[in-house]
Amino acid sequence: MATRKSILFLILAVCLAGPAAAQRRVSASAQVQTVMDGKVTTVTKEVYCSANGRLVTVFHSPELLYIISNPKGEVQIYRPSAKEVISEVKEDFSDRDDLIYLFLTGRVDDMGLAGYGYKLVSSKQEEGGIIRKAYRSDEPGRIPRVELVTENFLPIYLAYIDGGGKVVSKTWFTQYLKLPRFFLPARVTNVSYTTSRDSVITRTTYSDVKVDPDSPLFDFQVPADARLVPLNKRK
C-alpha cells in the first residue's frame, strides 16, 4: 500500500513538473556598463523571458525601446517615440543569445555554442567540481576556439581564442542566484581584448529577478497603429 502511494505520488510529481516548467516565466532588471579608455556608458533594461521562448526586452535608457523575439529569430523592434516598428526574421538574432533564456531552459552545458557550429573536442575534470571544456568551429566567420569552464555544472568562465592562440574575449559568470529550479548569474563580466594592450570591459548586473510574476509585459504586443518601417537592403 505504501509502495503504491509512493509510485502514484512520483507519477503525479512528474506530470506536474512538465507543464509547470513549460509555464515558467522570469523577469529581471539589468544594467549594462561598458568601460573603455576611462569612460563608462550605462544602459538599463528589463527582460521578460518565457520558457516557451518568447522574450521581451524593454530598454529605458538611452531611449525607450521594446524588442520582442523568439527562438526562431523573429524579431520586432518597437520605438514608441516614433511609433514605428521594424520586423525581421533573422537566424543571427535569436533567443539563444539571451542569458536568461539559456539558464531558464537549462541550456548551459555548452552555453548555446552548438547552435553556432561549435563542437566539443575535449573535456577535463579538475578538483572542486571544475570541468574545462574545449570547443572548436571550422565555420567561416567564427572564432575558431572556445573554452568553457563550469563549476558544479554551472558556467563560470567562457573564453574565445583566435587561430593564433590569442584570447580575444573572456566572460565570467558570478554571484549566482538560486531561483526555483534554476540558477542565474547575477553578474556577467566580459573583457574583450582589442589589442595586446587595450581592452573593453562590459558588465551586466541582473537584479529584481522574479519567477512567474504577474506582468502584462510578458505578452507585450506592438500597437496596431505602429508604422511598419521597411528595412533598407544593402545593394
Next chain:
Amino acid sequence: MKKILLALVAMFAITLAANAADYRLDESAIDAVIENAVAVSPSSIMGEMNATMHTNASLSAGTVNSAAAIILNFFLGGIGIHRHYMGTRPWMWAIYTVTIFGILGVVPFVDFIVMIVALVEDGSVGRYCGDTRFIMWG
C-alpha cells in the same frame, strides 16, 4: 595625463583580475575600474556622431572616415557605436546590447577584423556603410 593614468590603472587592474587562475575574476578590481571611469551617456556619444550619422543605404564610402569607424569599434564595439557611425538602423545599439554585447563580444571583434580587411582591400569601410543587418559581414 589623467586619461593616461586611468588607462594604465585599468590595464593593470584587468591584468591582475584576469591572470590569477583565468576562470576566477577579481570583482573588486573591475569595480575599481568602473568607479574610476567618467560616466558618459551613449546618446551623447551618438549625438556627437549626428553630423555624420546616416540611415540611407546609398551612403557613399567617401562620406565616412574609415579610421574613425574602426576606432569606434575598437573602443565601443560592445554597444554597436561603430555601426551607428557607419549608418544603420537607430536601434542597432540595442541589438548589440541585448545579445550580450554582440554574442559575448564576438560580433564587435569580427566587425573590427572585417573592417580592417575592407580598409586594406578597398581603401575604406564603405562596403559596410548603411548596412542594416546585425551581422554586417554575414
